[in-house]
Amino acid sequence: MNKTRIIFFAGKGGVGKTTTAAATAIRSAQNGYRTLIMSTDPAHSLADTFECLINRNVTAIRPNLDAFEIDPYFELDSNWGEIRDYLSSLIISLGADASLAGELATIPGMDNLFSLLRIREFHQSQQYDVIIVDMAPTGESLRLLSLPDAISLALKVTRYLEKYLVSPVIRPASKMSKSLRAVIAPEEVAKSWETLLEKLLDVRKILEADTVTSTRLVLNPEKMVINESQRALTYLNLFGITVDCIIVNRLIPDAVQDSYFHDWYSLQQRHLKNVYELFSPLPIKTVPFFKEEVIGIAKLNLLAECLYDNDDPTHLFYSERPVKIIVTKEERIFAVQAPFIKPGLIELSTRGNELMIQIGNQLRSFIIPDSLSGLSPTNAVYTDGWIHVKFQKN
Ligand SMILES: Nc1ncnc2c1ncn2[C@@H]1O[C@H](COP(=O)(O)OP(=O)(O)O)[C@@H](O)[C@H]1O
Ligand SMILES: [Mg+2]
Known part of the structure; x- marks a missing residue:
């Protein structure tokens, strides 16, 4: 069995994904794991963070540690x-301008998709024990991780059409008709399309295998960032991707006395308390705001110490998915794990895609996925540490 451990670092722009991913990679390599850190963010910053040169290929930067910055155009x-x-030739034959055809034949966001193929290759080669992926900011990455779902559908449709329509009817007919020949994909193109879809489905299996793959959500103790991370957690869970810890980065240390920063400190502490309420039972790790930018091996090492203490950074810190959707014939149930809540009377309300659950005197809010946001919650039960909220289907 392939035991390559893959750890994704996701979160809003600027929260510290690259920095925490780099610190994790250094620790992992020091612990003796053959480690690869790769960046799928087109705005690469691994080289700056490590203060070293990373060329277009996989570059060895430390003992046991290689780095790779994906070139999206090359992958595409x-x-x-x-x-x-x-x-393109099909689009031109339909009358489009040749200069536009190349653009039209490339689906936006596709370059991101091909980064996943690279992860698959490294995973299959078993050349590394640990692959650390520094991702593009949340919106982009979520799309990247959800794409395999759309692909599995595309593959089914492709196979169906190929089997019942293209192979037996259209391709033979195209031998006689020039206009048909212009629109029907030659066999080799059809094959390479199918192979591509198959590879992407493989990626999905890698992403879903919770014993080897997990995501770490990085955030700062700020309202907007917390909201987006909550939303990200819901979606990642629904896509079947395990989040194994939350990293709260840039916490102003207790020792800071300066009055200006003391206000910031108090605000952050309030947000931090909220993070514990919103994300428990997920493990929450904290990192202080350093005096200066965290650049270079020495500072990254210090950060790794704050982040992991003596823990093995490649450990899977949590493997359950705290958010699920259960679909039955009559209803959809939004299930969230909330182990530290005292049982009490449950009241529900919604605002946009936010679901507020009041249990006794505790209020918790969750971001619900779009598939539920038009529906009203009918009732909720709290058992065995899980809240089950029922939504009636229209
Ligand atoms: N805990 C921290 N203390 C001080 N500076 C930090 C900390 N974490 C990150 N930084 C700095 O913040 C900037 C953005 O961090 P980065 O990891 O590149 O964010 P992201 O990858 O999420 O966009 C970098 O200059 C980095 O050195
Ligand atoms: Mg980054």
């Missing part, structure tokens, strides 16, 4: 080139 070209050429 090598994976999509053949299919894009076919689509």
